[in-house]
Amino acid sequence: MAEPRSDRTRVRREPARGAYDRATIDAILDEGIVCHLGFVHDGQPYVIPTLYGRVRDELYVHGSSASRMLRTLKDGVAACVTVTLVDGIVLARSIFNHSINYRSVVVLGRAVAVDDVDEKVSALEAFSARLLPGRWSQARPPTATELKATSILRLPLDEASAKVRIGPPKDDEADHDWPVWAGVIPLSLTAGPPQPDPALEPGFEPPAWSPAHRAAQPPGQNGQ
């Protein structure tokens, strides 16, 4: 297991759950739907859900919701991007040992606004490719005006850490006779039947989306 890149990304609480290798980090980032972007404005932290994508060693996030607060900071702003996948509810025999199975990534760094149009296009393509493989080449491409109206922020993946809880509950030895069911209720984000736009003309098939279309997960990472 790789070492953390900085002291502030080291997992302190339950350190055995920490991981710092890029394979683990990238697999979690590639599977999430939204991230939570944290930044500070007038001493107040804000946490905003938004779209994101990874291009090699850079993380790109959609910054429009935060742009009122971030747009004056041309040289970047201290930010944190967190992606969390909830994999299950862990039912222990004791209330204290109840938990959640999850995989999360925390990225710390300075978020910089992307001005270069080609870089913006690459970022948007990464958002699209992760959630909807093939969609980028089928939909109407962004115009120069739309790209100008799109705010994208970039963070390097230098300071990132993952935290993973998998497996059954860990009860105290003394609790093993407590008369209650114990185990895991696995949870996953599941797609329902596609809902066509009411204005859609006949003759178009929806994409067959499922989490399986997303990045393959490393073995042993998804529940037990």
Add this chain to the structure above:
Amino acid sequence: MAEPRSDRTRVRREPARGAYDRATIDAILDEGIVCHLGFVHDGQPYVIPTLYGRVRDELYVHGSSASRMLRTLKDGVAACVTVTLVDGIVLARSIFNHSINYRSVVVLGRAVAVDDVDEKVSALEAFSARLLPGRWSQARPPTATELKATSILRLPLDEASAKVRIGPPKDDEADHDWPVWAGVIPLSLTAGPPQPDPALEPGFEPPAWSPAHRAAQPPGQNGQ
């Protein structure tokens, strides 16, 4: 629709998506599994996934992962708690109008460490009741030592706002003939078959967990 309680909770980006009434806010809070807690340490924002629960007008969050940074701040620390429910991927005819259907709540305020034991118990019971109705009375209750080891933070729900996107894509009129499927792929967090603890003795039935066990959603809020 209620007005925002403070200027800093007003939804600026897509203001029609903003909601400030407690019924909308509470329904989202009561349905989520984890929240994302944001706080600042040495000028750096941190965003940590953690458990939470609501007791009337107070939000409680599990603070152990953040306790190293927060424990010295007895008079509270500026915090943000965000809960996001992802309801679908919105496929527009243009890349620009692609979106996510979601319901989110952002709570701003000062997070204060809870020292009172009875208040800690109430908070833990709220965590449990929301995720696993009935479980609290079946599992082994927390001991005094366990309660001491549990860090809980409290924020008032005074400064909270919701943001909701529902419904089909909103394409530009000029794009309606673009030859591609458009609509929504609905997503929901779904439970799989319960996985018993390998050490479980025979004779115990798992709880029949499903999102339906969670708070009823207001009509029209869940997808189209």
